[in-house]
Amino acid sequence: MAFDLGKIKRNWTLFLDRDGVINYENPGTYVRNWEEFKFYPGAPENIAFFNTRFQRVLLATNQRGITRGVMTLQDLEHIHEQMLSSVEQKGGRIDKIYFCLDMDADSPCRKPNPGMALQAALDFPEIDLTRSVMVGNNISDMEFGRNAGMVTVFLRTTSPEMAFPHESVDAHYRDLNEFAQALQKS
Numbered sequence: 203m204a205f206d207l208g209k210i211k212r213n214w215t216l217f218l219d220r221d222g223v224i225n226y227e228n229p230g231t232y233v234r235n236w237e238e239f240k241f242y243p244g245a246p247e248n249i250a251f252f253n254t255r256f257q258r259v260l261l262a263t264n265q266r267g268i269t270r271g272v273m274t275l276q277d278l279e280h281i282h283e284q285m286l287s288s289v290e291q292k293g294g295r296i297d298k299i300y301f302c303l304d305m306d307a308d309s310p311c312r313k314p315n316p317g318m319a320l321q322a323a324l325d326f327p328e329i330d331l332t333r334s335v336m337v338g339n340n341i342s343d344m345e346f347g348r349n350a351g352m353v354t355v356f357l358r359t360t361s362p363e364m365a366f367p368h369e370s371v372d373a374h375y376r377d378l379n380e381f382a383q384a385l386q387k388s
Contacts, residue, residue, distance in 0.1 A: 216255075250293040250294030252382070313346040319349075
């Protein structure tokens, strides 16, 4: 049984993964620059809608491509500046972007470890992680949400064959559009 989206109130927080959630992944490598960054249809508009339903909308993304030397921190910052500008042009906002460059699976900030969520709760004291939703397209995103005490929403954008129910997933949708539509109806 899926999580009842009607339980979400305005004082909740939404955490979004980036690649495979709001933009297409770059198969076999990383999204290395703005030219390779492609929003999923409707993603900026969905973020604008999420701003009406959540007190905070945050991004939490692993970005080890920098540590691997595939791209630079400046490349990542440029991608995020352009992404934020595009979202703002559609009337939305992302309150803060958290990213982890670490390669080590034991790093506290690397998903599925909850470091980015814990940092967000320090940065925004009104955040209650038990009243937060993590939306992602990988089980590591779901485990990140679980480890931080959040509700988890899996998007099947990159894993359409994923079998459900799954112990780490509270609800699942085809993509961000379907999640937004379900939230509108709740």
